[in-house]
Amino acid sequence: ECETHNGEGVDSPALDALLMDLTKVNNSRDRANRLFQDNWEKKPILIQRQNPDFYKGLFSTAEFDQILRNDDVQYGVNLDVTSYTNGKRETHNPPGRALPYTVWDFYESGCSLRMLNPQAFSSTVWQVLSILQEKFGSMAGANVSEDEVLPLVSSPNFNQNEIGQPIMDVVLEAGDLLYFPRGFIHQGDCLPNAHSLHITISSFQRNSWGDLLLKLMPASLEIAMEEDVEFRKGLPLDYLQFMGVQNSEKDDPRRSKFIAHVEGLMKNLVSYAPVDAAVDQKARDFLHDCLPPMLSAEEKASSVYGAPARWGDGKALDVTVQLKGQTQIRLVRAGAARLCGDGDTVSLFYTTENSRVYHKEEPKSTEMKTEHIDAMEFLIHSYPKFVSVASLPCETMEAKMSLAELLFEKGVIRTAEPLTAE
Amino acid sequence: ECETHNGEGVDSPALDALLMDLTKVNNSRDRANRLFQDNWEKKPILIQRQNPDFYKGLFSTAEFDQILRNDDVQYGVNLDVTSYTNGKRETHNPPGRALPYTVWDFYESGCSLRMLNPQAFSSTVWQVLSILQEKFGSMAGANVSEDEVLPLVSSPNFNQNEIGQPIMDVVLEAGDLLYFPRGFIHQGDCLPNAHSLHITISSFQRNSWGDLLLKLMPASLEIAMEEDVEFRKGLPLDYLQFMGVQNSEKDDPRRSKFIAHVEGLMKNLVSYAPVDAAVDQKARDFLHDCLPPMLSAEEKASSVYGAPARWGDGKALDVTVQLKGQTQIRLVRAGAARLCGDGDTVSLFYTTENSRVYHKEEPKSTEMKTEHIDAMEFLIHSYPKFVSVASLPCETMEAKMSLAELLFEKGVIRTAEPLTAE
Amino acid sequence: ECETHNGEGVDSPALDALLMDLTKVNNSRDRANRLFQDNWEKKPILIQRQNPDFYKGLFSTAEFDQILRNDDVQYGVNLDVTSYTNGKRETHNPPGRALPYTVWDFYESGCSLRMLNPQAFSSTVWQVLSILQEKFGSMAGANVSEDEVLPLVSSPNFNQNEIGQPIMDVVLEAGDLLYFPRGFIHQGDCLPNAHSLHITISSFQRNSWGDLLLKLMPASLEIAMEEDVEFRKGLPLDYLQFMGVQNSEKDDPRRSKFIAHVEGLMKNLVSYAPVDAAVDQKARDFLHDCLPPMLSAEEKASSVYGAPARWGDGKALDVTVQLKGQTQIRLVRAGAARLCGDGDTVSLFYTTENSRVYHKEEPKSTEMKTEHIDAMEFLIHSYPKFVSVASLPCETMEAKMSLAELLFEKGVIRTAEPLTAE
Amino acid sequence: ECETHNGEGVDSPALDALLMDLTKVNNSRDRANRLFQDNWEKKPILIQRQNPDFYKGLFSTAEFDQILRNDDVQYGVNLDVTSYTNGKRETHNPPGRALPYTVWDFYESGCSLRMLNPQAFSSTVWQVLSILQEKFGSMAGANVSEDEVLPLVSSPNFNQNEIGQPIMDVVLEAGDLLYFPRGFIHQGDCLPNAHSLHITISSFQRNSWGDLLLKLMPASLEIAMEEDVEFRKGLPLDYLQFMGVQNSEKDDPRRSKFIAHVEGLMKNLVSYAPVDAAVDQKARDFLHDCLPPMLSAEEKASSVYGAPARWGDGKALDVTVQLKGQTQIRLVRAGAARLCGDGDTVSLFYTTENSRVYHKEEPKSTEMKTEHIDAMEFLIHSYPKFVSVASLPCETMEAKMSLAELLFEKGVIRTAEPLTAE
Incomplete structure (x- = not known):
């Protein structure tokens, strides 16, 4: 429900690099790249690039300013304003909407600004997180911090004595990336008079054996x-x-x-x-946690969002342009839908109607008719290949059509070509 | 949080006419126009114009189609799909978002479409209702119906016998207006093969002595x-x-x-x-019911939404451009804020942070400091005249500034000219 | 559900005197007795009798000891143990049941004991309160205090300065009675080394115009x-x-x-x-607040509690001994039942199934059939006279019998003579 | 809170026999008695005695009649009245208290009467169940049915076809006992014109590995x-x-x-x-489910209920008669209290403040001080032997006394001899 502000999708080559960085871990056949192999869940990784523009396009303070201007950012819900005095953290959120007029005034007075769910406002962050969640099979979250001054205090859950000596102490420059495993205690400070903008991405929570x-x-x-x-x-x-x-x-x-x-x-x-059933329980939770897929212009055009049915010339037009037997279809994303056992029945859970705001929507699912189950599995396993509606393994053409229609209406599948009137 | 789709504001002369129609009632000095004087709360009024374009720009099926495309219209929440078979009404809302692909299919199958809160999606409807609510001192609501066929059945609360003979039976053409008082039983049918789009506006509910x-x-x-x-x-x-x-x-x-x-x-x-206190109780409810004011581009520029504070060149810019003693200010709208007794204290209630979705936000108010009360009254009663911050009747300049600042931040006041850096 | 401990009912002549004292106020024809006439709701009344045995039988510490022994008195629910140190009140309620072993230990250590609803345990207190509530048309409550030491502090709601000079300062001896109107600030102290047992009875709360x-x-x-x-x-x-x-x-x-x-x-x-309907609303609340009537042995014998139906000789006996047309009946108490308008219907509200614990039971009522309403009014207005079932103004004998049966089963009426098998 | 009606405790030799029957199963050393050994949890056991008086004293219709007379038996809560017409069960519970006058009328009209928690009213049933629960380490429940006619229908959960042929079909006479394992489908009918009174006791629910x-x-x-x-x-x-x-x-x-x-x-x-901790969780639930122990007159005299502290001669008497170092103590019952791990602490759970009405009271427990834990274990394991307070393994005499005092006040321990003033 919120517009994106920096173009359609992500096209910076550096961003591709980030995503590659983040997801290499997943490619177990890439023997050349042992970096993540050796560190994943074990040790921090610091990549220093000496290239301040490396992540250009991911998120900028200018984009943040635009978001404040155009979207309904609420203090306390989407933005936290805090300051540190004598090592004590104070929150300054007024009630109501955060507008540049007040936000930059807080900032100039030395407050830190933390945006709590940038993925709801920035389509780049949305896209990065949705790719991560697909690669990691686990929810990904983010927040963005904007600071002039950052405190010399650590998490209030620990005191300095309990923590002991740090194992790493580095200055992060623009363009750098620091990974550390779940459970590492960390603390950020801001160098005097430096403006700091950093994005924190977390994933792989509650995802253990x-x-x-x-x-x-x-x-x-x-x-x-x-x-x-x-x-x-x-x-x-x-x-x-x-x-x-x-x-x-x-x-x-x-x-x-x-x-x-x-x-x-x-x-x-x-x-x-029942190992598979238990995995399905986790999968159901995961599909509810997921961001909806962020579609490119081409994907929109080939999905229900681009179907030609419309009002014009005083009547409903192209209502009859629908799926046909020879229409080529596939899931919009590998992880956009999943068949899960649900007691005695099998249901299709899907992410396409989720909100960009965490759990704002209920879990979305639809019970599968027996005659559709095999075809649904076939469709899921065919991804990323397109298959024709006619090729779905259902007994009747009617069943094939009704399954395809159902999935198309929920945005779960796209067609190879946009639907058009002949 | 939702974008508007047909330009900024309402500029059709016909719309001006509608608003004049609807609000003439309010102008008791207009002796020439007895029409509403004689009918208000008493008799229906039918204005037949033989001008199908009279309300052009208020709302169109094309705008409805655009809304479906761009906004998150949900079946059952924002749109009802119904059909009538043998005089029995059936609802066909599927779960999830209403997209043109499915909506026009329902329509072609003979279903009626009713949009439940068009003011949340159409800025024209928003503007019309917000003017009405200001004129009538009472909440205004709307819904829009799109029909090919309309049933020959009346409200289920009455049967034909209880109602008796109708006192009026007319065919409404595009451009016509029908007013009837609260409590009039009515029923709409659709002529065979005619497309009908009509907007129903209701106001003055629960507003009696x-x-x-x-x-x-x-x-x-x-x-x-x-x-x-x-x-x-x-x-x-x-x-x-x-x-x-x-x-x-x-x-x-x-x-x-x-x-x-x-x-x-x-x-x-x-x-x-305590008559005034009771009126304040009603006023508080009313200010919570109200739509937020719809601002023109010029109004936005002269309010907190257009203040020049922004991010640029790697730092916060124009943060110091703020209100001054000589700045000319006034409320953004006559009814945008009101001082109400609230137990032992006096609070300012305001509409500017309301949502276009009814009661989605809590009532918005802020307790007034004693030193601000007179100045606030002065400001309210000065409307629509601009007054300088310095002229506010507070004892200290500091108090004047802090009141003006508070009101400006909540969007309750605008300045005569946009704030600019000298 | 709880047994009484000092015989059946109240037979001390002094108790009769107390009740006469308390209820004289109600007898506006008694010209000789102006005492209450002049003071009721206006001034305190102090009656000093120089007769420590005057209220003997109303409640004694020995009875309190018996109650602890035989009933489930719970600390915090039925009994509060408090002490005053340096003018500060402390509560010492342990969890669980209050037994003499711990209670008297608290007492010996200088604690005050306050029994919160003695009417649930003492049938004398029950009877006194139920007579009061009938005379005053308003709920009556009680608590009993047992002290060796009583604090020199007043109600925490006021400080000594706000209160001003007392208008009365007396030493109450055993057998004395002090009445003061609702709203009088008061404070009790205990003379050094004196054992004090006093009962506080309150009534006429929320009973104003x-x-x-x-x-x-x-x-x-x-x-x-x-x-x-x-x-x-x-x-x-x-x-x-x-x-x-x-x-x-x-x-x-x-x-x-x-x-x-x-x-x-x-x-x-x-x-x-609708004055009568509003009175009925108050009456309904009152009947719910009421203690159930305390029946004498003779009353029990002539009501449903004494009906001869029983098990004996391996079969149900005397099941057929029921009311007949010539059976003489009346309400068990004047205030035990009342016809109240209840929306469109008329219902009979009654106190006989109330609990001795305040509001432990829901309000008890039964909707009256139209054919029974006149007869019910007749019965209520006939009190205390007995009337025969046959004389009830219903159209059919069947209706008379069914009304009488209904009332008898709920304990609302008694018969002039116990029902017996001929 | 309810008085018992057939004397103190159970003294019929036949009842002793019943209890022996029911508990023999527990005595694994009794090689001679293989009956329960072979059948427990496996097969039904039918004991036919040709002695109608065998269970005399356990519960009788006459006792039921007395309970109706003296206790607050509520229709629907404590007593269900049902009838069967054409194989369909109907419930006839009126609101309010069940008195003999109405109950025997229902019975004579052919209704079945089922008392739902006879243990709350009958001390014999209470005792039987509390012994069973101690022997079986699992909650025991009961209901009593009074029928002239019993339906020829089975549990509504099954239809006749699903059940198949019965494995046992017997006529139970007065004095007979039928045991069957958890999960056996059963159905009771009443022979024509016979009065049937039977008690159903269930135990060992939710008590599996x-x-x-x-x-x-x-x-x-x-x-x-x-x-x-x-x-x-x-x-x-x-x-x-x-x-x-x-x-x-x-x-x-x-x-x-x-x-x-x-x-x-x-x-x-x-x-x-953590096997022991899990057993403790089950034990905690069990101690909450338990009936409180039913004490004999002698046990009462030697426990807190019989302590001599009392009111007399205008003062508290014998308050100083308390436990001493040489006082001999033991638990009132083997299962009346238990030490359970409760997170990081150890608490004593006990049954003595439970209600005879299932779960009417919250679970009762008290956290054990570290200095008391060993002594508490010692006391539990010493049962049924009496030990002196002085012999408790605590470091100080003060700790010994405070533990004994705590347990005595909660009724968890009794003394060998009643406490008396010397």
Whole structure:
């Protein structure tokens, strides 16, 4: 719902480089590039480029000024104004909309400005994050800081003693990139009289094996209790007499027997673990977290947004220009839609109707008819190849058409060529 | 937050005419124009113009098509799709965004389209409604209907028998205007094979003397109970024995005495009635209901939205260009702000930070410092004359500046000339 | 649900005297007794009797000890333990049930004990309060304080300066009674080394003419707006321009006209005031606030609680012993039930299923069939006379029986003689 | 809060027999009694005694009649009245209290009466259930049915076809006992013209190994994620591309590697399983579900309920009679209190302040001071032996006294002899 301000999409070669930087990690066949291979989730990486224009086009203070002018940026919601006095942080957000008149006045008075969800306002940031989220299979977030002065204080969660000596202490110049793994304590200061604009991108939160097990374990147990009588058998009538903290130092032979039985059951859980279903649970959450795909002009033209149906000459025109059997289609993006098991049914979850504001929309999904499931899988696995509607593996032409129509209307697929009236 | 689509503001002479039509009622000195004088709140008025272009520019199906293309119009929230079969209404809203591709398909299948808050998308409708609300001192709403077929059924709240014979039965042509008072039962049909686009504007809801008394009576009683011991005296110990429905047919002399005493107290309430405070309660509600003022390019330039503070050449520029003592200021609109008593304090309520979506924002107000109240009244009553900041009746120059600054930042006032760096 | 501890009912002659004291006020024909006449709602009354046994039987510390032993008295809910150190009050309620073992230990350490709803535990207090509420037509509450030491501090809501000089300063001895009107500031101290047990009874809260108007005014206005077009007419279109706090000092002739019109409408409200319906609203609240009637053994025997239906000899016995046409009936208490208008219907509200714990039960009512309403009124107005079921003014014997049956099952009526099998 | 109606406790020899029946299962050393050993959780057991008086004293229709008379039995809450017409069940609960007058009328008209929580009204049922819950380490519930006619319909959850042929079809006579394991579908009919009174006791719900794992698995995972970096490592960046339902039929080598890794982690969870803490979670729930212990007259006398502190002769008496170092103490019941880990602290959970109405009270617990923990364990493990306060393993006499005092006040311990003044 918000317009973008610096052209359509990202075309700076340097930005391509950034994206390549950030995503090389993902290409396990690239033996030449061990940089991320060796550091990912392990060590920080600092890339110093001596090229202040390297990230030109990603985000600029001038773009920030334009956003304030054109969009409804709200203090406290989209922008935080803070200052540090004697090592204490203070917030100065007035109520209401942030306009350049007040924002630059705060800035000149020495306040820091932090934009909380630049992806909702800047299409470049939107695009960068949506590419990242696709590459990493995990939500990506961002904030942008604008400072003249930055405090010499660290995160309030730790005091200096607890942290110990820093392992890295560098001056970042314009064009530099610093990666560090989840969980690294860090602190930014601003050199005297320097203007600093930096963008912080975070991703790969709550994406560990343990997070997957949080979904998998309850599901495994539910299945085990249904299918395996051992899990339904009653506990020993007297188990409270020898188990529990108050009995933990008792030397009772029943204790080890009880614990061994529990451990046996825990190991048996493995046989009931619905791994794919648990992955689907994570996938569903992820598709809800995602930014919607940012479409290029060409993509818009070939999707529902560019369909020729319109009002003109006092009547509805080109309403009949619709998909045909020979129309070539594919997903708009690899990750824009996904089939997930959802209890007894299979549903298609998709990102195309998400908002650029985090979780502003409910999760979007539609239950799949049985006759559509194979065709949907076929379409997903065909990406990035276009396939004709007629080639979808449904029994009837009607089913093929209705699936394609459904997906087209939700913006999940695009056509190879824009739909036109002959 | 939404862009407008048909130019800046309204410049069709016909639109001026409409506004004149609608607001003549308000000009009690215009003796020549008795039309609304005689009909307002009494009888319908039909103006037939034989000029289909009369309202050109107010809203068109082409603009509607553009809105679908550019804005996030949601089925069920902003657009209702309905059909009538055998006199029964059915709603067909799918989930998600309404795009031309699906909307015109519904239309071609014979469905009616009703846009529920066109003022959020069309700046012309926004402007018309915001002028109306200012003239009528009461919220104005609108919806737009697009039909090929309109049902021969009336509101489901009444059946044909209860209603009786219609008092008016006319064919409205493009350019015509039909006014009818609050409470008139009406029903629209569509002539066969005619495309119909009409806009319904409603105003003056909950704006009766009774609605004012709903605010005034509890306030009067609260004051009376505090100030007048007669209201605090106990009821007769035995009143339950002769009053109440079960005793209403009793011929007990205590009944008439009791009723007379109640009536005496009710009449005494008049002495405690805080009429201005009750009006303020209604005013507060009204200012929350209001659309924000729609500013012209010139108004924007002379308000906080056009202040020159900006980012340029790697630094914040023109931050020091601010209001001065000699700066000429006035409210942006007569009704954009109002001083209201709010318990023990006086607050300024204002419409400039309202949303074009009804009640999407909380009521906006700021408590007035005592030193600012007189100056604020002065400013309100000076409208539409500009006055200098220095002329505000505050004791100190500092107070004058801080009030002007506050109002300017909230967009409540504009300057006579755009602020510029000398 | 809780047993009483000092016999069935109240039989001390002194208690009779107390009740006479407290209720004389109600007897306006008793010319000889001007005491309450002159003081009620005006001045305190002190009755010093030099008879420490005068209120013997009302409540004793021994009864309190028994209640702790037999009932589920909870600290913080039913009993507050407090101490005063340097004029500061502290609360010492532990969690859980209050038993003599801990309660008397607190007492010996100098704490004050305050029982919050003695009526739920003591049947004497229950009876006294239920008689008071009947006489005063207003809820009656109580608490009992047990002190060895009482603080020299007053209510924390006032400081000594605000209060000024006391108008009365007396030592209350056992057997004395002190009445003071609602709103009198008071403070109790305990003489050194004296054990003090006093009961505080409050009534007549929220029972003023103003409280009645709080129900009556909104109802009057609703009716006026429905029936009188003057209340539905629109406010002047420009009223916001001359009314309200910001215009209150304006010398505008429209102001006085506007205010006069408002005052005229306020006075006209009197014609629409549904006084009996408003009294019924208060009555409904009162019947919900009421304690249930405390029945004597004889009353229990003649009501549903004493009906002979029972299990015996392996079968249900005397199930057929029910009301007959010639059975003499009356309400169990004057105030136990009341017919109240309830929107479009008439309902019977009753106290017999209330709890001794304030508002623990929902308000109890049953909608009256049209055929029963006259008979119900007849029954209410006949009290305390017994009337036969057959004499109820219903059209059919069946209707008479079904009404009597309904009332008997809810404990609202009793019979002149216990029901017995012939 | 409710009085018991058939004497103090249970003294019928037949009842002893019932309890023995029901609890023999628990005595694994009783080699002679294989009956329950072989059937528990496996097969129904029918004990036919040809002795209608065998359970005399457990519950009788006469006791039910007494309960209706003396206690606040509410229709719908404590008593359900139902009838079956043409195989369809109807409920007839009127609002309000159930009195013999209406209850026996329903019964005579052919309705079934079901008392939903007889343990709240009958001390015998209370005692039986509280013994069962102690023996089974699991909540026990009951209901009592009173029928003249019982329907020939089964649970509405199944239809006759799904169930198949019954495995047992017997006529139960007074004095008989039928046990069947959790999950057995059953159906009761009433022989024509026979009065049937039966009590249904259920226990051992949600008490399986699986139910323990429901507590254990999340706790294990939380610990593993804190302590083992393998659980915190990120998922493969591309896992969504080969895992999940939509990829489940893919023949991708990454799938088996992924699944094997998950299974490895699941098995490693065993090393982090806090079995005792999980048992404590179940124990906490169980202690909240429990009925409070029913004390005999002798037990009351030796506990806080019988302590001599009281009011007499105008003062608090025997307040100083308290526990001493040589006082012999023990828990009132084996299961009345339990030490459970509760996050970082250890708390004592206890049943003595529970209500006889299920979960009417919040869970009762008190955090244990470190200096009291060993002594508390000692006290629990000493049961049923009495130990002196002085023998508690605390460092100071003061600590010993304060623990004993705390437990005594909550009714958790009793003394060997009633406390008396010397």
